[in-house]
Amino acid sequence: MTVIERPPLWQRLRPWLSGFDIPLLIAVLWLCVWGLLCMYSAGHDNGTRFPDHARNMVLALGLMFLVAQVPPQKLMAVAIPLYTVGVMLLVATALFGVTKKGATRWLSIGVTQIQPSELLKLAVPLMLAWWFQKREGLLRWPDFIAAFALLLLPFLLIAKQPDLGTGILVLAAGLYVIFFAGLPWKLILPALVLGAAAATALVLSEDKICEPDLTWPVLKEYQKHRICTLLDPSKDPLGKGFHIIQGEIAIGSGGLTGKGFMQGTQTHLEFIPERTTDFIFAAFGEEFGLLGALALLAGFTALILRGLMIASDAPTLFTRLMAGAVTLSFFTYVFVNMGMVSGILPVVGVPLPFVSYGGTAMVTLGLSLGLLLSIARVKKLVKT
Template identity: 55%
Template structure:
């Protein structure tokens, strides 16, 4: 089929897909494929899981494509409105949000949305914009303002309560602050202050949050109660051995000993069925994802894009580390999904949005480098 300018349709459409970074796209597709294989086994007795995840992947692809086609200059312009909208939605949640399972985290507009997920991207956007504006004139009060910008949404999210998402939003903002030039001495001082504040934090934690910390320290103090799920998860991981029990042959998963086996604890299902060998392959995929993201950050053409790409990449790292850590019993259970593998629409779209932003940064940085090279060649010719 041809259009009015004489070019085939695919040639007109191709530029809109040329923004995809091949390396990053392949890694994301491989993780999604591993996730679908594992999800099929984990949710084999749950009707509609695969159909639902296929729909989620299609929506995430659309979000990724839109973000990849959005120039970084546009991202800079929308950073402040995006942050303001996110804070406004969090305030709306606090005032009249929907309560489920004892937590007030959702707004209902015909469909339910979770504004705290949106802040995982809006936060680094805002922080990167702020440090771009402050570049060359950073003072101690700049970091104080940045900390305040971070504390407002984190406080609202923690109040819901949603410790896992609050921790991820803190990480998203903290990565930008550190990459923006915060000294190691200041980081050490804040670490010491955080340790000193632990008794105060303990006193304001909810009972279930304290239980999670105590369960981390000794899951066997209540093996049939609060410690049951994490014990069963660790049994599943250990029973996988070197090569695993085989796809769809995991006993802990199919006998329903593993909690939330299609979402937060999908790593336990994967470990039981594919063993240490599968885990090493999965870790390599996540390592490649992080290396590619950091490479995009290093080669970014502006301070804003370097900070944004670096923060989003480290969010991926935090997602993977926290999820694998909580399922393995080395960090408290905080409800963080495994990137590109856990079932769920909102988290998958957030991850896809981050991937699209990285691709946009890489595409436009490549264009800037190509233009600079062309100008340099012209000057020497």
């Protein structure tokens, strides 16, 4: 009689754990620790925010682990279905969506409500990476025009909800793919110069263009108020400018080392609006100071640099484009969130990765990191 010994648990799990990118995982865990510390301080007395944030983080890490097991070729196969379903859900949201605070961003599916725009943060770069992979070596102008059309369709649907924050993230992710695919600099540089000139003109003409009776073309009235408030928040210190002013006070009062864990007065006296979501960096800066902010930025920098290294070493055009877009999307999250809290960008709904509260956003981050780890993992396994 033959006796077959069952291998120990660690040997059975080894194939699942092999090939993971350790530097990237260290950066993620570093950011998770800071995120939990900050959420406990800012949200421990705000219902179930802290346990929910910890649960969402565990769920995101679990999804990251599962997606990392999927080969990039299979991820490429879901690009068209995911994009199609995402756009259809956006159309359904426009027609039958749930309106809250003047925005129609949610779709009821019976047992719960979903925000379809979050799906497009991944679906759009996946679709565009698939598009350019299929045309590798044969790229022509019509291919770039079609790529912009694929990008603008979901962006316009999201902007119409309106949800400018998510729209910016979707637009940025798609533009990163198009840039890495080989968009000529002769088209990029004029757009950058035009944007810089427009921003300069906006600042210089603030007194005239921000008059109450003046209507801006294209933008809605509340979007005009956001930009004008950014230019001079002191004009409405108890209204539109309150967020920016209180965020700046909190960050500035933190000084070099901060007021200490759970010692932030602006935070715990509830002067900071949305202190567990969009403005959590203000609470972080108040309690951990400049040194804590640098430690947090070091984690984001390590994650972004490692992601770009994974992208440069990826084996196919699809994986290079996808890894590059996912990595720079993290940069967009961090830059926009910290910029709006610090008063250098308009206030839009963009969370700070791993730190801000939000279940859907956390799940999206986990899926994005899973894609990045999948690309890094398949390259390592091929080498071994």
